[in-house]
Amino acid sequence: MNNNYREYRTGQGVPESGHYICQSGKKAKLNKDDKFPACPVSGNETHWTHEE
Secondary structure, eight states: OTOOEEEEEEESOOOSEEEEETTTTEEEOOOOOOOOOOTTSSSSSSEEOOOO
């Protein structure tokens, strides 16, 4: 497993500004110290990964 790969959950703090991808494949630009939002497709809690 890639050590740089990390999943973040809805409601967690964003560790660094950048583009993130949710489980549905939608991208979002988030800023450091924002909270990860719900899925833009389903509106439910989701996992986000940092786009490399």
